[in-house]
Amino acid sequence: MLCSRRSLVIVLLLSAASPTWAQPEDRARLVREAFASPYGQALTAELGKALRASAEPACLAEKGLAADQLELRGRDIIISWGTRMFESTGALIDRQNAANPFPGAAERERLERNADVRRFLAIEQPMRQAKILDLIIEHFDRYVLISRSKLGTVSPVATGNKELLDRNPTEATEDALEKFVAKSKSSALERFLRLSEQAALAQRAAISKTSVPPPLPHTYFRGIEKDLAELCIGSSK
Incomplete structure (x- = not known):
């Protein structure tokens, strides 16, 4: 049975339920579901802390905003812009896949309906969602830094927040997947x-054929500072 951490990560990235392979209309739902997960809720709470610590009190008073409103409004902003990032990168991958179709795509899609494969994908869902969340938050943080917005860092990778890092389900999910695959006798x-x-490998080769390098992911957040300003987050520009 093929089983390695590398293989499991590949399946995560290529799962039909992942943002890049999902149908465009599904990508927004997948991002929303990721933020509704336990790890997503923990990241949202961390975002709320950063917003409350960074918002300008005089601005909040002028806008009639209460500090406890910032977390949910901030979450909605992140979901909107994170979805935009995945829709844009997904569209690029969709075009490259269409121009360079993978010969085994139809067979792989059929196999996704197999009971053992569906169980595998169900087990790995928390890891898939964590990957979505980490990508969004890390690139959001990067753009906030570049744009010089006065908002504290949220990503636990950057802050070293052990409590938040421990909430990431990736390691536990990888262990569960390895055990499941090791016990499985499913040829499917x-x-x-x-x-x-x-x-x-085919997707990587297809993307490498693009004549124009794709935009860096954090650039898809360009303009979010205007939404943050509505939450009284200033800029040091």
Whole structure:
């Protein structure tokens, strides 16, 4: 049975339920579901702390905003802009996949309906959602820094917030997946994992053929400072 951390990460990135492979209309739902997960709620709470610590009191009073309103409004802003990032990068990948189709795509899609594969994908959902969340928050933080917005860092990778890092389900999910695959005798699951690895290589090759380098992910947040200003987050520019 094919089983390695590398293979599991590949399946995560290529899962039909991941933002880049999902249908465009599904990507917004996937981002919302990620933020509704326990880890997403923990990151939202951390964002709320940063907003409350960084918002200008005089501005809050002028706008009639209460500090306890900032967290949910900030979450909605992050979801909106994070969805935009995944929709934009997903559209690029969609175009490259269409121009360079993976021969095993149809078989892989059929295998996703297999009971063992569906169980595998259900187990890995928390890790998939964590990957979505980490990408959004890390690139959001990067843009906030570059744009010189007066908002504290949220990503636990950057802050070293151990409590928040411990809420990330990735490691526990990887362990559960390895155990599941090790015990499985499913030829369908083995074939699915092999096709996923092949698809990853094909996708990487397809993207490398782009004549114009894709924008850096954090640039998809350009303009978010206007939304943050509505929450009384100033700029040091």
